[in-house]
Amino acid sequence: MSEVPPDYKYTKSHEWIKLDGDTATIGITDHAQEELGDIVYVELPEVGRVLSEDDTFGTVESVKAVSDLYAPIAGEVVEVNDALTGAEAAINDSPYESGWMIKVKLKDPAQAQSLLDAATYKSEIGE
Amino acid sequence: MSIELKIIEPTLFELSREGRFGFQLAASDVPAKDAHELLPDVALRGDLPLPELSEPDVVRHFIHLSSLNYCVDKGFYPLGSCTMKYNPKINDAAVAMPGFARVHPYQPEETAQGALEVLWQMQTALSALLGMDAVSLHPCAGAHGELLGLMLIRAYHEHNGQGNRKSILVPSAAHGTNPASAARCGYKTVSIDTDARGLVDMNHLRALLEKHAGDVAGLMLTNPNTLGLFEKDILEITGLIHDAGGLVYCDGANMNALVGTARPGDMGFDVMHTNLHKTFSVPHGGGGPGAGPVGVKKILEPFLPVPQAVRREDGTFGLDYDRPLSVGKIGPFYGPFLAILRAYVYIRHYGRERMHEISQNAVLNANYIRVRLGETFEVAYPEICMHECVFTLKALKAKGVKALDVAKRIIDYGYHPPTMYFPLLVPECLMIEPTETESVETIDAFIAAMEQIAREADENPSLILNAPHAAPVRRLDEAAAARNLDLSWTPREPVPSFQGDNGDGHPGTGRESASTF
Numbered sequence: 001m002s003e004v005p006p007d008y009k010y011t012k013s014h015e016w017i018k019l020d021g022d023t024a025t026i027g028i029t030d031h032a033q034e035e036l037g038d039i040v041y042v043e044l045p046e047v048g049r050v051l052s053e054d055d056t057f058g059t060v061e062s063v064k065a066v067s068d069l070y071a072p073i074a075g076e077v078v079e080v081n082d083a084l085t086g087a088e089a090a091i092n093d094s095p096y097e098s099g100w101m102i103k104v105k106l107k108d109p110a111q112a113q114s115l116l117d118a119a120t121y122k123s124e125i126g127e
Numbered sequence: 128m129s130i131e132l133k134i135i136e137p138t139l140f141e142l143s144r145e146g147r148f149g150f151q152l153a154a155s156d157v158p159a160k161d162a163h164e165l166l167p168d169v170a171l172r173g174d175l176p177l178p179e180l181s182e183p184d185v186v187r188h189f190i191h192l193s194s195l196n197y198c199v200d201k202g203f204y205p206l207g208s209c210t211m212k213y214n215p216k217i218n219d220a221a222v223a224m225p226g227f228a229r230v231h232p233y234q235p236e237e238t239a240q241g242a243l244e245v246l247w248q249m250q251t252a253l254s255a256l257l258g259m260d261a262v263s264l265h266p267c268a269g270a271h272g273e274l275l276g277l278m279l280i281r282a283y284h285e286h287n288g289q290g291n292r293k294s295i296l297v298p299s300a301a302h303g304t305n306p307a308s309a310a311r312c313g314y315k316t317v318s319i320d321t322d323a324r325g326l327v328d329m330n331h332l333r334a335l336l337e338k339h340a341g342d343v344a345g346l347m348l349t350n351p352n353t354l355g356l357f358e359k360d361i362l363e364i365t366g367l368i369h370d371a372g373g374l375v376y377c378d379g380a381n382m383n384a385l386v387g388t389a390r391p392g393d394m395g396f397d398v399m400h401t402n403l404h405k406t407f408s409v410p411h412g413g414g415g416p417g418a419g420p421v422g423v424k425k426i427l428e429p430f431l432p433v434p435q436a437v438r439r440e441d442g443t444f445g446l447d448y449d450r451p452l453s454v455g456k457i458g459p460f461y462g463p464f465l466a467i468l469r470a471y472v473y474i475r476h477y478g479r480e481r482m483h484e485i486s487q488n489a490v491l492n493a494n495y496i497r498v499r500l501g502e503t504f505e506v507a508y509p510e511i512c513m514h515e516c517v518f519t520l521k522a523l524k525a526k527g528v529k530a531l532d533v534a535k536r537i538i539d540y541g542y543h544p545p546t547m548y549f550p551l552l553v554p555e556c557l558m559i560e561p562t563e564t565e566s567v568e569t570i571d572a573f574i575a576a577m578e579q580i581a582r583e584a585d586e587n588p589s590l591i592l593n594a595p596h597a598a599p600v601r602r603l604d605e606a607a608a609a610r611n612l613d614l615s616w617t618p619r620e621p622v623p624s625f626q627g628d629n630g631d632g633h634p635g636t637g638r639e640s641a642s643t644f
Contacts, residue, residue, distance in 0.1 A: 035554070037531075038606030063605040064548040066303065088610065 001127060002030040005096055009112055010121035011072045016096065022109050024073065027100045028060065028091065031125045036062035039088045044101055049077045053111070057102060060091070073111050075104035135599045136191050138616065139178040149182035195599050197543050203569050207515045207546035207558025208302070208353060210383045210405035217476065218408060218469035227468055232460040236445045243444035246436035246461060249420075249471050256474075256482070257379070257399060258392020259422030263431045264462040269380055271457070272400025272419030273308035273347070275432065278454045279398055279423060280345045280374045281312055282430040286452065289372065292344035296335060296368075298327055300354055300550040302378060305347045314344060321552060325354040325508035327364060336371045343371045349378040350391065351513035353550045355493065355558070357384075365395025374398065374427075382406040383489050383562065384514035387482025391422075398423045406485075407470035418466040432457045488563035489514040492570060496559055499574050503581045507553045515560035519553050528584045528591050530555040535602055536583070536594035540576035 004010070009017045014032035018025045033039065041061040051057055051071040058069040081100050084090055091099035106112070116124065162171055180188075197204070204211035222228065230242045250262040266272040277295070284292050295309040298319045306316040317335055322328040327348070336343060346368045350358045358364065365375045377391040377399035383406045385391070391399050403409040403418035411417065423431065433453045434446035446461070477485065490513055497506055497516035507517040520530045534544035534557065546558040561570055583590050595601065 038609075040606055040609035061609075063609060065551055067551075086610075089606075 002034055002125070003096070004029070004031075004118045004122050004125075004127070006118045008096070008118065009072070009115035010118065010124075011070065011115060012124060013070045014125075015070060015072050017072045017112065017115060018096075019109065019112055022106050023078065024075065024104050024106055024109075024112070025100050026057075026072065026102050026104060027095055028069070029121070029125075030095045031127075033092050033095045033099070036060065036067065037064045038062055039091045042084050042088050042091065042101070044080045044084070045077050047077050047080055051075060051077065051104065069101065071104070072115055073104070073106060074108065075106040077102050078105045079103035135195060136188065139180060139185070139188060140176065140616065142184055142188060143176075143178035143180060145179060147179045147181050147184070149180060149185060202541055202543070203561070203565060203573055204543040205545050205559045205561050205573065206543060207355075207517070207560040208380060208549065209411065209546065210380075210402070210514070210560060210562055211411065211543075212383070212405075212408055212562035213564040214408050214410045214469075215473065215476065218472045221472045222465045222468055227465070230464075237443070240444055242464065243436055243446070244438075245468055245471050246464075247438050247444050249467050249474075250436055252471070252474050253401065253420055253422060255479075256386060256390065257382075257401060257422040258390025258394075259399070260392075260425045261428040261431060261435075262420050262422045263435070264418070264420045264467050265432050265457050266400060266419040266421055267458055267463050268417040269378075269400055269402045269405075269419040270304040270308060272402075272421045273304055273376070273378065274311055275421050275454070275457055276376050276398045276400060277308050277312040277314065277345075278457075279421070279427045279430045280376065281314075282452070282454050283374065283427055284344055286430070289344075292342055292372070294339045294342045295344055296332070296339075296346040296373075298348060298352065300325075300352060300552055301347065301349060302353060302380060305349075305378060309347065321354075324510075325356045326352065326358055327360065329360055329363070332364065332367065336367060340371065343368065343373040345374040345376055345397075347376040347378060348396075349381055350394065351381045351384045353381075354508055354517050354553070355381075355384075355512040355515040355560075356508060356510070357513055361394045369395070380405065381514060384486055386486045387477075387479075387484070388486045392424065398427055403466055403470040408473040409466045409469045416463045416466055418463045418470065420462070420467075430454050434461065436461070485563050486514070489561075492561040492563060492565055493559070495567070496561055496570060496574065500559075500577055503578050504557070507556065514562075515558055517550070517553055518557045518559070520555040520557060523581070523584050524555050526584055526588065528588055530557050532591045532594065533557065533577075533580055533584075536580050536591045537576060538595040539597045540579075542573055542576065 009019065010029065014029045016027055016029050039060055039062045042058065044058045051074060053071060053074045055071045056068045057071045060067050060069055080102050084099070084101070093099070199211050199213055226241055230239050236243060246264060249264060253262045254260060263275065266275050284290055293315050294317050295314040296319055297305045297309065297316045298321060300321050309316045317339060319335060320328040320331040346364070348358065348364065350361055352358055368375050374397040375395060377396040379391065379399045379401035382401045386406055398421065400419040400421045403420065404411045409418060429450065429452040431450065431453060433448045433450050433456055435450065436444060437447045438444055493512050493514050493516050497512050500518065501509070504518040504520060505522060507519045520533060523533065530547045534547045537544050548556055549558060550556065580591060593602065
């Protein structure tokens, strides 16, 4: 049973998004890290990159596979979690806290309403 | 999970003993010159620690390493999506013929007519088998073929004033090389959903074609797809893409399910690659090189790379470089010639009349496993499959045993593990591909071993969780290996002479130091 915090929003492609005013923190879900297995490499965008919804903002590589990371929502990257480099296990150990990936200044915070809520995401992953 | 990496064979450097040699050079019959006179200082090193070994040292080293290897010649290798079929030894006999083995790429055409005829015959034979109008033999791998295929699609669109098309559609279950090849050609990939049947979601495809109208350069599709299922809507799919102004690429990785029976060209594909190291019995990987010839319909033929092998009016064979619309050269010389030759021997060995036996027996073997093993493990898409079958081990995961653990345990029974965790959309996935060269006895024994593992999951799961037990190394920490990548060799203390038991119960692998040599 994977963890799905109630106050976050989610995507079908297993990213989470935590809103704080017009800024959002983005990472991958507990379910995603569990399915991927041990993560060994993560590639994240530069600060300043402008993302449209569904843009690939990076890749995450586990012992099983390399997967794209998709922007749940449009905005500009304002901060990147550089601490993950060389310490990728944080994504497995703490996907919602120290495993966060990027912070984005949202183009239109109202767009976040169309993302999945925790209950919908839970049923999406069959839990 | 502990790391138990043992030294199972010392490196050549560790086996080295100062002053030992395996080959005595004849005395020089020209005056010796000092290296400093012949080479600049920057090219000279005083400390280059080349290993010093006798001939038996070297032979035993490599024979021992080869005996640790698992290969098709040693046993069943059901690695899904890879078509690990037997490599007939007659192929190697042809390759060893001096006229082929010693042919030089720069020798005059009239002195290499046999080799040139092989190239021309292969272009012709593959065109017929794939249902295409022309074939380029240049690509040295499947992904190289994909790259060429997309270069051809791009050249076609640019030639027709449609170079603004930037999207390539790729199903969600595709091989990872498909989007990578598209990206390498400057395309943006758009992912098509897979529906409950395990096939291209037609409604999603139509929606995407509408959304990206005027921007679609093409679609890349593996058929049968990566779930081992035949895309039943293929004629409609290729029709829709053509109507949208795009071209359709067939990833021919799964051609073993079709060869001699059905042709991608007849399904509406415009361009495709086929893997000679899968379907046409050329060795994979280290036994390679691979080969990924590309077949095209007439509309793409002008763009093929140079040179093409041709038969001239006088019946002689040659190489044609006069192709003004060609995308150019994509590799050195004329493709991986000896791999092409092996495949040519294979095709001639079967001949047109018997080629269908390959695909029919491959499909029969896969369905036999699907049905028999389906009594124990859940089949991901329970319908008739093509050359491979996909299981989902969700039920075992609930007992704490993952697909990875089962894959490790099957090693103890003497088999190479099936492909695991691909396609990614099947949870706890094992993909099994038995090729046509496997007998029913071999397949029955494999099924019995898998059934035994299923029983172990109930009775003694730790046996599975700690597997493999009978391999040269125990389970490795793959995450640590990837996170702390170390590919460089650093000198260690020399391995002691007369090394005995190396601590794992196997006889010592250290060598008797031939001090009396």
